Amino acid sequence: MVGRNNCNSVVEFSSLGKYLRSGPILRVDVTPDMKRIYVGVGVDEKQYISVTVVNRGTAPTTITSFCGYYAKDHIPGLRKSNRKYFVVNDDPSLGNTVPYELHPGQQCSALVDQEKVIEDFGHGLFYIGVQHNQNSGPIYRKIKL
Numbered sequence: 305m306v307g308r309n310n311c312n313s314v315v316e317f318s319s320l321g322k323y324l325r326s327g328p329i330l331r332v333d334v335t336p337d338m339k340r341i342y343v344g345v346g347v348d349e350k351q352y353i354s355v356t357v358v359n360r361g362t363a364p365t366t367i368t369s370f371c372g373y374y375a376k377d378h379i380p381g382l383r384k385s386n387r388k389y390f391v392v393n394d395d396p397s398l399g400n401t402v403p404y405e406l407h408p409g410q411q412c413s414a415l416v417d418q419e420k421v422i423e424d425f426g427h428g429l430f431y432i433g434v435q436h437n438q439n440s441g442p443i444y445r446k447i448k449l
Contacts, residue, residue, distance in 0.1 A: 329361035
């Protein structure tokens with residue numbers, strides 16, 4: 305009897321693990337100080353923040369926006385009233401346009417004009433990420449500029 309109960313527990317945990325890993329699972333990477341290279345033309349001297357999203361899950365999702373917010377430091381960043389929100393881009397030359405359907409194994413990317421962000425907000429902490437249709441809030445990653 306003891307072995308039988310243990311076996312059922314293993315099956316239940318296995319089912320729970322499959323359930324937790326089902327659906328879209330997004331990995332968001334944010335990298336500052338990037339430059340664009342044009343084949344045959346050269347390097348664009350503008351600096352960009354690269355935002356890349358990979359769907360590592362089992363179901364598709366739709367990326368509805370690339371977004372972010374600014375905070376001078378950690379303490380004001382914790383309070384929503386001290387955040388300055390922004391939408392990253394709608395320029396198709398700087399990445400995928402939204403909404404974008406992201407299937408399992410696919411990636412989606414966007415570029416943010418880093419100099420323009422610093423000009424508009426100043427130096428500090430930036431939380432940049434994505435909003436998708438199967439999550440209640442954005443998925444942010446922190447960078448310091």
